Amino acid sequence: MTLEYIIRPYCPNDREAIFRIAGDTAYFGEPIEAYMEDRRLFTDAFYTFYTDYEPEHARVAVAEDQVVGFLVGCTDPHRYRGVMGLEILPKVGARLWRGYYQIGPKTRRYLWEVFKAFIKGELPGADETLYPAHFHINIASQWRGFGIGKTLIVTYLQQLIESGVPGVYLQTTSQNKTACHLYESMGFRLLGSKRTQMWRWLIQEDIENRCYGRRL
Numbered sequence: 001m002t003l004e005y006i007i008r009p010y011c012p013n014d015r016e017a018i019f020r021i022a023g024d025t026a027y028f029g030e031p032i033e034a035y036m037e038d039r040r041l042f043t044d045a046f047y048t049f050y051t052d053y054e055p056e057h058a059r060v061a062v063a064e065d066q067v068v069g070f071l072v073g074c075t076d077p078h079r080y081r082g083v084m085g086l087e088i089l090p091k092v093g094a095r096l097w098r099g100y101y102q103i104g105p106k107t108r109r110y111l112w113e114v115f116k117a118f119i120k121g122e123l124p125g126a127d128e129t130l131y132p133a134h135f136h137i138n139i140a141s142q143w144r145g146f147g148i149g150k151t152l153i154v155t156y157l158q159q160l161i162e163s164g165v166p167g168v169y170l171q172t173t174s175q176n177k178t179a180c181h182l183y184e185s186m187g188f189r190l191l192g193s194k195r196t197q198m199w200r201w202l203i204q205e206d207i208e209n210r211c212y213g214r215r216l
């Protein structure tokens with residue numbers, strides 16, 4: 001079955017749709033509420049950078065007059081860390097302090113598991129001199145399998161090549177099976193892989209945190 005869709009640059013009106021799809025797909029393609037009570041904590045902390053600080057590397061897929069998927073990216077890891085550390089995370093922290101977010105047992109458990117995984121070195125990354133760019137991609141569930149993900153990545157890679165960016169990486173897990181298949185089929189190489197127990201409280205098995213990269 002084919003689907004008519006277009007890929008176009010992000011505009012500020014797409015922000016809500018990107019945040020909605022990001023929340024709807026954050027648990028291995030399913031809604032984030034499996035491990036976090038208030039999805040605003042996740043989208044404010046991890047997506048604001050891409051929509052508000054580097055929108056030039058964001059793209060959306062539109063089908064039947066609605067945003068059905070997106071790719072957001074960053075080409076400068078130093079700027080990313082600076083904005084996250086000095087602007088976004090302090091703002092999220094202040095909101096947290098004021099009680100803006102609903103924090104429950106799931107969020108606490110998730111943050112604890114991430115902290116443990118970090119301490120144990122279970123979150124593989126890339127050499128940023130070789131792979132300075134990164135991205136996140138998500139397609140709403142009913143629109144998967146139509147080629148949108150592949151087209152979004154091809155468009156982003158073209159933009160990176162035109163800008164002279166030498167490499168790009170992304171982080172995922174072995175549980176994101178379609179995603180791993182897609183990246184491998186597009187020439188991404190597994191740069192690192194670490195077994196982790198961080199999801200055991202939800203899926204009763206160990207999975208791998210993976211980092212894929214592609215030189216351009």
Ligand SMILES: CC(C)(COP(=O)(O)OP(=O)(O)OC[C@H]1O[C@@H](n2cnc3c(N)ncnc32)[C@H](O)[C@@H]1OP(=O)(O)O)[C@@H](O)C(=O)NCCC(=O)NCCS
Nearest residue numbers: 025029138139144145146147148149150172176178179182
């Ligand atoms: C991973 C994802 C972005 C891929 O986007 P998509 O539009 O569904 O993928 P495409 O239609 O472009 O298909 C890409 C490839 O995956 C294959 N594929 C698509 N759906 C599949 C499925 N359900 N099972 C197995 N393979 C599948 C396609 O056949 C294609 O492979 P090919 O090029 O070898 O034929 C999308 O499925 C998604 O958002 N998944 C949930 C969230 C997620 O995992 N995000 C990535 C986090 S790192």
